[in-house]
Structure formats: structure tokens, C-alpha cells
Amino acid sequence: xxxxxxTANGVRHELELEPRELLVYVLRERLGLTGTNVGCxxxxxxxxxxxVNGEAxxxxxxxxxxxxxxxxxxxxxxxxxxxxxxxxQAFHDHHALQCGFCTPGMxxxxxxxxxxxxxxxxxxxxxxxxGNLCRCTGYHNIVEAVTAAAGVS
Amino acid sequence: xxxTETTGTFVGTSVKRxxxxxxxxxxxxxxxxxxxxxxxxxxxxxSPYPHARIKGVNLDAARAAAGVVAAFSGADLAEDWKGxxxxxxxxxxxxxxxxxxxxxxxxxxxQGDGVAVVIAESRAFAKDAAELVDVDYEPLDxxxxxxxxxxxxxxxxxxxxxxxxxxxxxxxxxDIQAAIDAADVVVTRRYFQPRLIPNAIEPRGVLAQVGPxxxxxxxSATQVPHILRFALQLVxxxxxxxxxxxxxxxxxxxxxxxxxxxxxxxxxxxxxxLGRPVKWIEERAENYQATIHGRDVVTELTLAAGKDGxxxxxxxxxxxxxxxxxxxxxPGIPLLGAWIYSGPYDIPNYSVTFTGVFTNTTPTDAYRGxxxxxxxxxxxxxxxxxxxxxxxxxVELRRRNFVKEFPHTMASGLTIDxxxxxxxxxxxxxxxxxxGIRADQAERRGRxxxxxxxxxxxxxxxxxxxAPSRILGAIRYAVGGWDSATVRxxxxxxxxxxxxxxxxxxxxxxxWAQIVADQLxxxxxxxxVLHGDTAxxxxxxxxxxxxxxxxxxxxLWHASKKIVDKARRIVAHQLEVAEDDLEFADGTFSxxxxxxxxxxxxxxxxxxxxxxxxxxxxxxxxxxTAVYDPQNFSWPGGAHAAVVEVDTQTGxxxxxxYVAVDDVGMPVNPEIIDGQVHGGIxxxxxxxxxxxGAYDDAGNLLTTTMATYLVPSAAELPSxxxxxxxxxxxxxxxxxxxxxxxxxAAAPAVINAVLDALSHLGVTDIQMPATPERVxxxxxxxxxx
Numbered sequence: 001x002x003x004x005x006x007t008a009n010g011v012r013h014e015l016e017l018e019p020r021e022l023l024v025y026v027l028r029e030r031l032g033l034t035g036t037n038v039g040c041x042x043x044x045x046x047x048x049x050x051x052v053n054g055e056a057x058x059x060x061x062x063x064x065x066x067x068x069x070x071x072x073x074x075x076x077x078x079x080x081x082x083x084x085x086x087x088x089q090a091f092h093d094h095h096a097l098q099c100g101f102c103t104p105g106m107x108x109x110x111x112x113x114x115x116x117x118x119x120x121x122x123x124x125x126x127x128x129x130x131g132n133l134c135r136c137t138g139y140h141n142i143v144e145a146v147t148a149a150a151g152v153s
Numbered sequence: 154x155x156x157t158e159t160t161g162t163f164v165g166t167s168v169k170r171x172x173x174x175x176x177x178x179x180x181x182x183x184x185x186x187x188x189x190x191x192x193x194x195x196x197x198x199x200s201p202y203p204h205a206r207i208k209g210v211n212l213d214a215a216r217a218a219a220g221v222v223a224a225f226s227g228a229d230l231a232e233d234w235k236g237x238x239x240x241x242x243x244x245x246x247x248x249x250x251x252x253x254x255x256x257x258x259x260x261x262x263x264q265g266d267g268v269a270v271v272i273a274e275s276r277a278f279a280k281d282a283a284e285l286v287d288v289d290y291e292p293l294d295x296x297x298x299x300x301x302x303x304x305x306x307x308x309x310x311x312x313x314x315x316x317x318x319x320x321x322x323x324x325x326x327x328d329i330q331a332a333i334d335a336a337d338v339v340v341t342r343r344y345f346q347p348r349l350i351p352n353a354i355e356p357r358g359v360l361a362q363v364g365p366x367x368x369x370x371x372x373s374a375t376q377v378p379h380i381l382r383f384a385l386q387l388v389x390x391x392x393x394x395x396x397x398x399x400x401x402x403x404x405x406x407x408x409x410x411x412x413x414x415x416x417x418x419x420x421x422x423x424x425x426x427l428g429r430p431v432k433w434i435e436e437r438a439e440n441y442q443a444t445i446h447g448r449d450v451v452t453e454l455t456l457a458a459g460k461d462g463x464x465x466x467x468x469x470x471x472x473x474x475x476x477x478x479x480x481x482x483x484p485g486i487p488l489l490g491a492w493i494y495s496g497p498y499d500i501p502n503y504s505v506t507f508t509g510v511f512t513n514t515t516p517t518d519a520y521r522g523x524x525x526x527x528x529x530x531x532x533x534x535x536x537x538x539x540x541x542x543x544x545x546x547x548v549e550l551r552r553r554n555f556v557k558e559f560p561h562t563m564a565s566g567l568t569i570d571x572x573x574x575x576x577x578x579x580x581x582x583x584x585x586x587x588x589g590i591r592a593d594q595a596e597r598r599g600r601x602x603x604x605x606x607x608x609x610x611x612x613x614x615x616x617x618x619x620a621p622s623r624i625l626g627a628i629r630y631a632v633g634g635w636d637s638a639t640v641r642x643x644x645x646x647x648x649x650x651x652x653x654x655x656x657x658x659x660x661x662x663x664x665w666a667q668i669v670a671d672q673l674x675x676x677x678x679x680x681x682v683l684h685g686d687t688a689x690x691x692x693x694x695x696x697x698x699x700x701x702x703x704x705x706x707x708x709l710w711h712a713s714k715k716i717v718d719k720a721r722r723i724v725a726h727q728l729e730v731a732e733d734d735l736e737f738a739d740g741t742f743s744x745x746x747x748x749x750x751x752x753x754x755x756x757x758x759x760x761x762x763x764x765x766x767x768x769x770x771x772x773x774x775x776x777x778t779a780v781y782d783p784q785n786f787s788w789p790g791g792a793h794a795a796v797v798e799v800d801t802q803t804g805x806x807x808x809x810x811y812v813a814v815d816d817v818g819m820p821v822n823p824e825i826i827d828g829q830v831h832g833g834i835x836x837x838x839x840x841x842x843x844x845x846g847a848y849d850d851a852g853n854l855l856t857t858t859m860a861t862y863l864v865p866s867a868a869e870l871p872s873x874x875x876x877x878x879x880x881x882x883x884x885x886x887x888x889x890x891x892x893x894x895x896x897x898a899a900a901p902a903v904i905n906a907v908l909d910a911l912s913h914l915g916v917t918d919i920q921m922p923a924t925p926e927r928v929x930x931x932x933x934x935x936x937x938x
Contacts (some may be wrong), residue, residue: 031342035179099658100176
């Protein structure tokens with residue numbers, strides 16, 4: 001067991017973790033943040049994407065103990081005072097989700113892309129979301145939502 | 154078409170989805186997010202061999218491992234099963250239906266077949282202990298290819314059957330041989346449509362709780378809670394009246410969750426034995442072996458035509474993989490295409506033969522389109538081949554053969570209620586700029602550009618909206634195809650709708666509310682849609698086969714109409730006028746000629762609950778149920794075109810444009826329709842260019858993860874251009890199905906486009922998926938790959 005202190009959505013947590021525990025399961029099972037989903041075992045689908053110190057990370061590629069001292073943002077941390085974050089709102093406005101399972105990871109990947117200034121046009125957005133798979137939407141409306149949220153055309 | 158007086162406010166508009174509020178905040182109720190006190194976790198031990206005799210299962214080490222609660226072999230649980238996992242569609246009288254229990258006992262027949270199960274206090278303990286189970290396997294000969302499995306001397310998947318042939322099913326009309334003999338041109342082509350792995354991004358998962366008197370609650374990531382409830386009685390012997398199945402938020406299905414799986418029965422059986430809730434969440438690698446696959450069909454298709462391009466006959470011979478066992482609808486899936494091998498064309502002589510074949514592979518079953526993509530792919534590919542043979546423009550050939558008048562009874566015997574195939578094609582051509590594409594193509598060819606472009610077409614129709622119960626009975630399907638809806642006013646005026654459909658991304662909470670709100674003249678936000686829980690929705694046939702709107706949506710319409718009729722009787726009684734003297738608009742009944750005398754429908758609903766002053770004999774309350782059984786299938790259709798750029802030096806294919814024009818009847822929510830079309834197209838493109846569930850000859854799965862099975866990302870795809878034409882379906886809302894159109898149309902459009910790009914190089918065939926290697930080889934060989 002290892003002592004770990006991490007911040008999730010602004011709340012500091014001190015945890016005793018087994019070294020084997022993946023960050024995604026720490027979030028889901030230790031902290032009850034079940035908005036972060038698991039869709040594969042090969043870090044291919046991106047459903048588990050969260051922000052680690054502001055950068056998009058697939059939380060199945062990281063051990064919980066590696067998050068010691070880091071700030072994690074999950075989908076539960078985006079809306080404030082009940083209002084959707086602008087990226088969430090754009091997904092709603094553009095019908096960019098259907099079953100919703102990939103959505104938390106997709107929204108956080110999109111947010112990271114926008115905030116890093118890489119969402120410059122449709123091609124850049126498509127390339128930037130390459131690590132996040134959606135089986136429902138065909139990405140068309142996701143790309144529209146991210147384009148709108150990024151304020152590019 | 155419409156039979157109410159209410160003018161629609163919401164139907165036809167893109168109301169934003171109600172579902173999003175929770176899903177966007179990470180508040181989805183997917184099974185993996187649910188736990189109960191005392192839950193234990195299940196892990197399966199699966200056969201690593203495609204075919205092996207199980208000589209012994211030693212569970213001692215697993216049982217002794219940390220955190221383990223129990224472990225069982227297939228033999229240990231044999232007494233728990235009152236029946237095998239059901240197959241609901243025995244397509245012929247003499248179909249071979251081998252027994253299929255949740256765990257194998259004597260032989261494992263595909264890689265991934267479950268042979269033992271471990272229950273532990275955590276998922277990690279269960280998984281670790283499952284690796285300690287020592288199964289003594291004797292590997293047996295195995296076979297994976299459908300044609301190889303039919304060869305004499307092929308290894309038998311089920312030795313006691315004496316054959317791998319599961320069934321032969323035929324449908325013929327007209328004089329097929331005479332038409333072929335008399336034709337000016339006869340084109341015969343062979344196609345292989347590979348396996349597709351559905352890849353719902355949420356893997357399957359179950360959580361089962363069983364009380365002391367066998368009261369079962371099963372949460373499952375399923376498309377079919379009602380069918381699952383029915384099946385659990387058959388497998389476990391627990392009466393349906395004690396079984397509650399809940400499909401919470403479900404993360405996509407595409408047919409893969411239209412099934413009854415071993416793990417669902419196992420979780421209930423073990424929760425019953427252990428007295429603790431049992432949970433199982435599928436891993437992706439497991440999903441690739443233990444969840445059904447789609448397609449895996451070899452087809453030989455013949456079209457016969459006159460010099461003028463008029464097609465006189467179509468003949469198809471399909472050899473279809475069943476996999477190792479028959480799952481819920483396995484044998485019937487190819488047959489869902491059986492009636493539409495003539496597509497949107499008027500072809501008088503018709504013959505299709507389907508041979509179902511057992512192989513040592515994961516069972517096949519419904520995957521998006523289910524039988525209809527298989528039919529459309531071979532037809533649309535062969536239409537292009539015929540056009541080349543005739544020296545005719547492929548668009549003109551299609552136009553010349555379109556069904557022109559509706560209703561139209563096809564040679565296959567079913568009647569298409571409505572459509573306008575010329576209109577969809579005209580609209581497609583308006584959007585496409587074919588002349589511009591051809592000019593670009595000619596220019597690139599002229600200068601010998603390494604990057605060539607091509608355009609491919611697919612005009613299709615689809616038989617969906619499953620399904621008229623009488624027809625299902627006639628084709629030996631075990632149950633009906635109706636669906637139900639209950640609409641109830643609560644005393645203070647809010648409206649609850651209970652639907653028998655079970656959405657998993659389709660947006661029923663929104664679109665169903667639109668339909669009911671318009672019928673009742675209330676606000677869409679005052680309508681709450683309940684679904685996916687058999688304790689709430691007692692009657693239902695669930696969601697698949699583009700049926701929910703065309704069947705369940707019409708049930709909603711009828712139930713709403715009953716509510717309005719009852720409210721009208723109450724208002725007439727209280728205002729002391731005849732029912733015929735009342736007009737109903739925007740939720741208010743008014744006396745004709747005296748608009749100041751009126752009562753709102755919500756007020757009538759309150760009166761129905763107060764029951765102080767109702768017409769004699771009227772029951773209190775304001776709740777009505779309708780069960781709707783369609784008299785015909787639903788018949789969407791459309792015209793799609795793909796424009797591709799092929800790098801002739803590397804074989805890499807890039808989709809430049811995809812244009813889709815569909816007639817899905819009268820739209821309820823255009824934005825949701827477009828979303829369905831986008832997703833459907835993407836799965837068709839994926840089949841054409843990227844995805845193949847590959848086995849070696851023995852039945853070892855080669856594409857075992859998302860790293861080797863290429864589900865496309867946004868980076869591989871363009872944005873789509875969509876358009877609609879509208880002909881009203883034969884129902885009160887004029888709607889048609891939409892969930893599968895894109896998948897049905899897209900694969901042949903893309904492959905036809907690749908072949909068009911390479912036609913000047915002599916390439917006439919490339920097998921799906923058209924990977925860079927296959928394209929490059931086809932170019933090198935100057936012909937078929």
C-alpha cells in the first residue's frame with residue numbers, strides 16, 4: 001500500500017492505494033467518480049480520458065500512485081453552479097452524443113484540445129480527437145460541437 | 154394522414170435531447186456504475202482453443218485463492234439449467250439446433266467458450282483466481298471458414314449432428330432459369346463479407362440480485378429487457394412474474410446487446426446459489442470473443458438483363474456463418490435480407506438460397522442492418538458490374554430499374570408501402586456535382602496522377618420496423634413484433650409515458666415526448682418517458698431492427714388518442730354538450746361556436762382523478778395503453794454516393810465526401826435522424842475500409858483488441874452531406890425506420906467508389922475491407938485482388 005494525495009475536481013483526497021490500481025479505478029471505485037468510463041483494455045478507446053494538471057490523459061494508462069500530488073479533472077468537475085461547461089453545452093446544442101458512454105472522455109479530450117490552442121480547424125480537430133472512439137455519432141456532430149466551442153470555422 | 158385535430162408543435166422539429174442532461178455530466182447509470190451491498194464479482198474461464206474436449210476442470214487452487222467465494226465448472230452447474238440459451242428463430246422445420254448451455258461441459262467449440270466461473274470479493278480477486286483454474290483440454294480439429302466447413306471430411310463443430318450444415322432456406326418466384334437463359338447479359342459475381350465485431354463502446358455487464366423466494370432483479374446492458382425476462386424463465390425455470398430486468402443507461406448496442414447471453418443466466422444462477430448480488434463486467438478482449446459477431450457470408454449473385462439494362466432475374470446463393478452455436482436470432486439474421494435482394498428495383502424473377510453453417514467461431518447474430526447490408530452490398534456491387542458489362546452509366550442503370558409505383562409488391566412477395574426512388578436519386582445528384590467529379594477524375598487520369606479519385610453509388614431500400622406478428626409467425630419466428638405504450642396524466646397535469654422500446658442512444662426520451670406532447674397539446678417538458686425496466690414497462694418487444702419509432706412510436710400515437718378521447722368524454726359531460734360539439738386544439742377542448750366555454754386536457758385529467766362528476770360507468774383515472782401490431786414492415790430507401798481518393802502507389806484510400814439522401818418518412822426530430830444516419834454511414838464505411846474480424850483457418854481469432862481491429866476515429870472520416878426526401882409511411886405518423894439505413898447503403902457505395910477510381914487500371918474487385926494492402930495488390934495485378 002502507498003500513501004497518495006491527489007486532488008480531484010478541486011477536492012483533496014488522501015488515499016492508501018495498491019500499486020497495481022489504475023487511476024481510472026481509483027477515480028471510479030475509491031472516489032465514486034463513475035462518470036469516467038472504461039471501454040477497452042488497450043488504451044485505444046479514450047472513454048476514460050480525464051485531465052491531469054490540465055492535460056488530457058487516458059486514465060487507464062496511469063497508475064493511481066503516479067497521480068500523487070497531481071490535480072485531476074473528471075467530467076463531474078466541469079459543470080459549475082448547475083450550468084454546463086461551454087464544451088458540454090456545445091455537445092448538447094449540436095447533438096454530439098447518443099448513448100453517452102464515450103462522451104465524458106470525448107468532452108475532456110475536446111476541452112484539452114481547445115485549451116491547448118490545437119483546435120484550429122476541422123482537420124486539426126479530427127486529428128486531435130483520434131484517440132477517442134465513438135461508435136454512435138460517426139463524429140460528424142462531435143466535430144461540429146468542438147468547432148463551435150473552439151470558435152473556429 | 155394524421156387523424157387528430159391537434160396541430161403539431163414539436164413533431165418535425167429538432168427538440169434538444171432530454172437524455173443529455175445526465176449523460177453530459179457523467180451521471181449515466183451504466184451497469185458498471187451500479188453496486189449493491191455485499192456484491193461479489195464473477196470472472197469466466199474461457200477456452201483458449203477453438204475446439205477441445207474438456208477432460209477435467211480442477212478448481213482447487215482457484216477456490217483456495219485470496220478473496221474467492223466459490224468456483225464452478227460447467228458440470229457443477231448443469232442442474233441449474235432448465236433449458237439452454239434460447240434461439241428464437243428456427244428458420245426451417247429440419248434446422249439443426251444443438252444444445253447451448255451457459256457453460257460448456259463436454260467440449261468447448263469456439264475460442265472464448267466459457268468452461269468455468271469464479272466468484273470473488275473483488276474483480277481483481279476473481280480475475281486472479283480464474284487464472285488458477287486448471288482445465289484439462291484435449292484439442293480437437295476445428296474449422297473457421299464457411300465454405301471449408303461444408304467440404305466433405307471437414308472437422309465437425311457438433312459431431313453428433315454429422316454435418317456442419319445448420320439449414321438450407323429458399324425463396325423463389327417466377328421462372329429464374331428461363332429468365333437467365335433468355336437474357337442478353339448475365340453477370341455472376343462472388344463476394345465475401347467478413348466478420349464484423351460490433352464494438353459498442355460500453356462492453357456488456359450484468360448485476361443480479363435474487364431474493365430468498367427467487368425474486369430476481371437483473372440489471373443488464375441489454376437492448377432487450379423484455380425478451381431477456383422471457384428467456385430467463387426458459388433457462389432458469391423461475392417464472393417471469395418473479396423476474397425484473399432493468400436496462401439502465403446502455404452504452405450502444407448495434408445488435409450486439411439484442412441477445413440472451415451466458416453471463417446473464419450465470420449471474421442470476423450464482424446470485425441464487427450464493428445469496429449475494431453477482432456482478433460481471435466484460436473486458437474488451439472478452440467482448441471480442443464472447444459477444445456476437447456480424448456478417449461472415451459468402452455470396453454468389455447473378456443478375457440477368459436485356460441489352461437495354463432492364464433486369465429480368467436475380468439469383469443469390471448465400472453461405473452464412475452461424476458460429477459454434479445458435480444465439481437468439483443467429484439463423485434468421487441472413488433471412489432479414491431475403492426479401493430485399495432485388496432492392497429498390499423491379500425484378501420479376503427471384504431466387505435466394507441461404508445455407509447456414511456451423512464453424513468453430515464466436516456465434517454470429519444481429520449487427521447493425523442484420524441481413525440487409527449483406528443483401529444490399531452484393532446487389533449494389535453487381536449493379537455496377539452489370540453496368541460495366543452493358544457499357545451503361547451505373548446511375549442510369551439504377552434509374553431504369555427503379556420501382557416506380559407504390560404500393561409495390563415485389564417478386565419476393567412483400568409489399569413496399571411507399572417511396573420515391575427517383576426523387577432521392579435526383580436530390581443526391583443535386584448535392585453531388587457529378588460532372589465536376591468526373592472532370593477532376595479525367596484530369597487526374599490524363600496527367601497520370603498517383604492519386605486517383607472515384608465516385609460510387611448505392612441506391613437501396615430497406616425492410617425494417619420489425620415486425621408484423623403474423624408474418625413473423627409465418628416465417629417461424631417464436632414471438633410477436635408488436636409494441637406497447639402507456640400514456641398517463643398524473644393528477645396535477647404532468648404526463649408519464651411508458652414505452653416497450655428500450656433505447657440505448659436513440660433518444661426515445663425526447664422523440665417519444667415530442668409525439669405525445671403534440672397529441673395531447675402539452676409542453677414537451679411536461680412529458681416524462683419511462684423505459685427499460687420490466688417492472689415499469691410490462692409489455693414490450695424492445696429496440697432493434699429500426700422498429701422503435703415505426704412500431705413503438707405508433708403505439709404512443711394510439712395511446713395518446715385514447716387519452717384525448719377519454720378527456721373529450723369528460724369535458725362533454727361536464728360542459729353538457731355532445732362530444733361532437735367539442736373542438737380540441739393546443740390542449741384545450743372548446744365548444745364549437747362558443748370558444749369561451751372550454752376546458753383544458755389537464756383539467757379534464759384532474760377531473761378524471763377526482764372522479765366527482767364523471768359520465769356514468771366511466772372508470773376514474775387518466776391512463777391508457779395501446780398495443781400496436783404493424784400490418785407491414787417499414788420501407789425506408791435512399792441514394793448514397795461516396796467520393797474517394799486512392800493513392801495508387803500505396804493503396805491508401807481516403808474518403809473525400811460522403812453524400813446521403815434518405816427517405817425515412819415524415820421526420821419527428823430531424824437532428825436525431827441525422828445523427829442516426831451519420832452513425833449508420835460510419836459503420837458501413839468502417840466495413841468497407843477498416844474492419845475485419847479475422848480468424849486463422851483453425852478458428853484462432855487474430856483481431857483480439859481494438860489495437861488490431863480498426864474501429865475508425867474522427868481522423869479517418871470526413872464530415873457528411875445529408876439530405877432527405879419524404880414519402881409518408883403507411884401509419885398515422887407517416888414515419889419509417891432510420892437506425893440502419895446508413896450501414897445498409899454505405900459499404901457498397903465506398904467499394905464502388907474505390908473500383909471506379911481504379912477502373913482505368915483494370916481493377917474490378919477488391920474484397921472488404923479495402924485495406925491499403927488489398928488495394929495495392931489489386932493495382933499490381935491489374936485485376937481482382
